[in-house]
Amino acid sequence: MGFIEKISSIHLDILKEIGNIGAGHAATALSKLLNKKIDMKVPNVQIVSFDEMMNMAGGAENVVAGVFLRIEGEAPGSMFFVLPVEQATSFIREMIGDESFSLESPPYSEIGLSALQELGNILSGSYLSSLSDFTNLSLYPSVPALSIDMVGAIISYGLIELSHVSDYAIVIDTALNEDEDESAEYVKGHFFLLPDPDSFQIIFKSLGVPHND
Amino acid sequence: MIESKTIIKVGIADMNIVKTPDIIRTSGLGSCVGVVIYDQTREIAGLAHVMLPDSSLAKSGVLNIAKYADTAVKDLVSKLIRHGARANFLKAKIAGGAQMFQFSGGSDMMRIGPRNVEAVKLELAALNIAIVAADVGGNSGRTIEFNPQNCILHIRTVNKGIQEL
Numbered sequence: 001m002g003f004i005e006k007i008s009s010i011h012l013d014i015l016k017e018i019g020n021i022g023a024g025h026a027a028t029a030l031s032k033l034l035n036k037k038i039d040m041k042v043p044n045v046q047i048v049s050f051d052e053m054m055n056m057a058g059g060a061e062n063v064v065a066g067v068f069l070r071i072e073g074e075a076p077g078s079m080f081f082v083l084p085v086e087q088a089t090s091f092i093r094e095m096i097g098d099e100s101f102s103l104e105s106p107p108y109s110e111i112g113l114s115a116l117q118e119l120g121n122i123l124s125g126s127y128l129s130s131l132s133d134f135t136n137l138s139l140y141p142s143v144p145a146l147s148i149d150m151v152g153a154i155i156s157y158g159l160i161e162l163s164h165v166s167d168y169a170i171v172i173d174t175a176l177n178e179d180e181d182e183s184a185e186y187v188k189g190h191f192f193l194l195p196d197p198d199s200f201q202i203i204f205k206s207l208g209v210p211h212n213d
Numbered sequence: 214m215i216e217s218k219t220i221i222k223v224g225i226a227d228m229n230i231v232k233t234p235d236i237i238r239t240s241g242l243g244s245c246v247g248v249v250i251y252d253q254t255r256e257i258a259g260l261a262h263v264m265l266p267d268s269s270l271a272k273s274g275v276l277n278i279a280k281y282a283d284t285a286v287k288d289l290v291s292k293l294i295r296h297g298a299r300a301n302f303l304k305a306k307i308a309g310g311a312q313m314f315q316f317s318g319g320s321d322m323m324r325i326g327p328r329n330v331e332a333v334k335l336e337l338a339a340l341n342i343a344i345v346a347a348d349v350g351g352n353s354g355r356t357i358e359f360n361p362q363n364c365i366l367h368i369r370t371v372n373k374g375i376q377e378l
Binding site for chain 2: 150160
């Protein structure tokens with residue numbers, strides 16, 4: 001019946017490794033870009049309901065800066081890079097060298113938004129290219145789109161494709177932290193990778209693990 | 214006097230009904246549409262958080278009726294009537310259906326917000342339910358809250374604060 005029932009623990013382990021490799025490269029890119037140490041958590045792969053997914057990102061009403069892109073190619077899907085607003089502000093300030101930049105209320109400065117979009121582009125690009133190398137699939141990112149809004153409103157967009165088939169999502173979530181930060185509890189950024197339903201089979205097959213037994 | 218007011222939360226692709234003194238809310242509507250249908254004299258209201266326009270889009274598995282505009286509106290109305298609302302007195306307020314991201318090219322999937330709104334309007338018209346107020350489209354997320362007693366819909370957006378409909 002549903003594709004989710006066919007997923008076994010070995011499949012989840014493979015997805016975890018995908019998250020690990022992808023986000024590892026992205027974290028390195030972020031670290032180079034900002035010249036800072038960036039910590040990465042062990043990826044979390046979960047089968048969650050849509051509501052639970054919102055909770056993973058801090059609750060549907062939590063305001064974040066989200067970069068969204070579609071993955072096109074052999075294994076299509078959606079990808080989000082979600083940052084708390086304060087964190088996004090400080091990254092942007094660092095990148096454009098303007099301490100007065102703020103995401104408190106619009107209109108935001110063009111260059112700041114463009115910088116954030118580029119940040120999302122670089123990070124998701126490095127995530128995807130490592131994923132593409134690992135699976136030998138050709139994957140292309142769309143131009144990233146940026147939104148500063150409620151998590152629920154942002155992420156539900158990436159769930160649309162999936163929601164045609166299921167009420168659950170397989171989320172590959174990797175959290176990033178700035179190293180100097182004392183409060184280890186406070187997760188700074190998230191990568192969410194949401195492969196389209198048909199893509200799971202393709203990913204597993206490319207790695208030599210059949211999906212159907 | 215302190216009223217014991219409960220806020221009933223409706224998740225994504227979910228629906229529920231509420232009676233005075235409780236209020237009902239759903240958070241983080243993006244391209245999804247929040248449909249409130251109510252009978253003011255009976256002080257009863259229902260809220261559905263609709264995600265997709267049409268249940269014929271469903272590809273497999275058990276159909277979640279709250280997810281699709283066509284099935285959710287019908288089911289919400291019959292639920293309300295079962296709980297004492299009268300069909301002729303039903304009115305609706307809707308919010309949501311935003312376009313969160315602007316993409317060049319714009320495939321059909323990217324236009325999901327406006328399509329959801331159209332589908333909800335069509336379904337309400339088919340059931341002869343008037344839309345009293347609507348705050349749809351745009352490009353920001355909304356959290357909505359409805360009080361069946363005074364039938365005011367509170368809409369909160371990140372940048373515009375709270376608006377009443």
